[in-house]
Amino acid sequence: MSEREVQERPLPRPTRISAPFWRGAAEGKLLLQRCRRCGLFIYYPRPFCPRCLAEELEWHEASGRGRVYTYTVVRRAATPAFAAMVPYVLAIVELEEGPRLVTNIVGCRPEEVRVEMPVRATFERLSDEVGLVLFRPDGMETDSADPEGQQ
Amino acid sequence: MDLRGRAAICGVGEVGPFREASDRTAVELMLEAGRLAMVDAGLEPAEVDGLLVAPLLVGAPVTLPSMLAEYLGLSPTYADIVDLGGATAAGMVWRAAAAVAAGAARAVLCLTGEAVDPESFYTRGVRWPGLPLPEFERPYGPMGANSGYAMIAMRHGYEYGTTDRQRAKVAVDQRQNACANPRALFYGRPITVDDVLESPVIVDPLHLLEIVMPCSGAIAFVVARPEVAREGLHPPVYLLGFGEKVTHSMPSHAPNLTTSAVAYTARRAFEMAGVEPQDIDLVSVYDCYTITVIVTLEDAGFCPKGRGGPFVEEHDLTYRGDFPVNTHGGQLSYGQPGLAGGASHVLEAVYQLRGEAGERQVRDCQLAFVQGNGGIMSEQVSLILGVEP
Numbered sequence A: 001m002s003e004r005e006v007q008e009r010p011l012p013r014p015t016r017i018s019a020p021f022w023r024g025a026a027e028g029k030l031l032l033q034r035c036r037r038c039g040l041f042i043y044y045p046r047p048f049c050p051r052c053l054a055e056e057l058e059w060h061e062a063s064g065r066g067r068v069y070t071y072t073v074v075r076r077a078a079t080p081a082f083a084a085m086v087p088y089v090l091a092i093v094e095l096e097e098g099p100r101l102v103t104n105i106v107g108c109r110p111e112e113v114r115v116e117m118p119v120r121a122t123f124e125r126l127s128d129e130v131g132l133v134l135f136r137p138d139g140m141e142t143d144s145a146d147p148e149g150q151q
Numbered sequence B: 001m002d003l004r005g006r007a008a009i010c011g012v013g014e015v016g017p018f019r020e021a022s023d024r025t026a027v028e029l030m031l032e033a034g035r036l037a038m039v040d041a042g043l044e045p046a047e048v049d050g051l052l053v054a055p056l057l058v059g060a061p062v063t064l065p066s067m068l069a070e071y072l073g074l075s076p077t078y079a080d081i082v083d084l085g086g087a088t089a090a091g092m093v094w095r096a097a098a099a100v101a102a103g104a105a106r107a108v109l110c111l112t113g114e115a116v117d118p119e120s121f122y123t124r125g126v127r128w129p130g131l132p133l134p135e136f137e138r139p140y141g142p143m144g145a146n147s148g149y150a151m152i153a154m155r156h157g158y159e160y161g162t163t164d165r166q167r168a169k170v171a172v173d174q175r176q177n178a179c180a181n182p183r184a185l186f187y188g189r190p191i192t193v194d195d196v197l198e199s200p201v202i203v204d205p206l207h208l209l210e211i212v213m214p215c216s217g218a219i220a221f222v223v224a225r226p227e228v229a230r231e232g233l234h235p236p237v238y239l240l241g242f243g244e245k246v247t248h249s250m251p252s253h254a255p256n257l258t259t260s261a262v263a264y265t266a267r268r269a270f271e272m273a274g275v276e277p278q279d280i281d282l283v284s285v286y287d288c289y290t291i292t293v294i295v296t297l298e299d300a301g302f303c304p305k306g307r308g309g310p311f312v313e314e315h316d317l318t319y320r321g322d323f324p325v326n327t328h329g330g331q332l333s334y335g336q337p338g339l340a341g342g343a344s345h346v347l348e349a350v351y352q353l354r355g356e357a358g359e360r361q362v363r364d365c366q367l368a369f370v371q372g373n374g375g376i377m378s379e380q381v382s383l384i385l386g387v388e389p
């Protein structure tokens, strides 16, 4: 692996399958696939339903609400790219719709995060094509989508 | 397939572990362990007709089995690569036994090993195009397996009240075991619960001394037909039961982060072997982190679900204790030489069942439970090994 990949934050590289998800996040929307045949909500994006194998999937804008299934506070950066963020909260959020995803909790101090805490999606726009899906404690003011400004 | 008593481990080879590989390559270490295992089995290359190889964490070339077979002087009638992370070695044992039972081979050499490159620890695999891990997890800064197991420990604490002190006890008892194993990286360096709790928190709630140390080394073993094993130089160690299950890759996709597939694999293994958890003399289970041992003991049925914390506090897990666990020190104190780390649990079970564990020998050791675990409790393999078929 190159020096550059270690130094820079590894950003999503959208594929033919995942591009709508990342573009949605850039536009402030959390998009999940939903199977038209069996109704399953699917994350991460796939070409077919992992429960019934149907290819008929549609994009569905999720509520953005969920709760912290579990989390940790990263105190030593995995790679130099994350050194400036330390300490940061890495979490698994369970969405209202069912799927769980790996994300960061922003908008509060790491000590304030709790298991089962209600959270709401917030977005970090990186380009027209890519945004990161982050979460903040639910019920707080959400006028800013800039996680850097909240820490 | 019921493999009870259909094959036995009849040779083992151990190289290292070493903190540094110096100028030795992973392949060189694996080949040396393979040579030692064949010598230990009393077999020459012409008598070994099966080969299973672990991939190298730094990236294995394709056709690795044929390259290593050629080097070792083997012409196997059964050759494959087994890629189950930390469950690879345990997965090799039953695959080799199945090959033997099916008549595909008489004696199968299984190779694991690594020359560690600490620089690549958190970043290997970054280039996998089209796979979900780099795309949907890495942008958020996971810390390799550390953060995955930290999140298991956090949720386990929330659901069951498991404490830092309880997890620390696992590291302390295993370190005491390592102090009776001269090969262990942390031989001669006992620790206390306070030492663990005073070591820096790396990923909440895990402390430095609850986290495995990557190192270099290699472990190999030979699994053979019982009649081949009985002609060997050591008492055969029979495979009596196994179970395997793969539930997820990323921790976000685990069906349940605090109850693992061990609940399934151990039940399968115990049923096949016709024994119960209380019959086991030695527990040799994957320990990349302290929490891994606690979840595994619960799910394997050694204690009720959620009681793993109090259980490890109430029992002496050392080789002299009432419930010996990871008597070689476990990976936490022996070291984790790549995928050979998971082979260390198989190796220790063999030493103990043969009665060759020296100072740390568990008295009258007849039955061992071995667990291999890959990824973030993703790949699970249970084995029951014993001295009688």
Ligand SMILES: [Zn+2]
Binding pocket: A035, A036, A037, A038, A039, A040, A049, A050, A051, A052, A053, A054
């Ligand atoms: Zn479906």
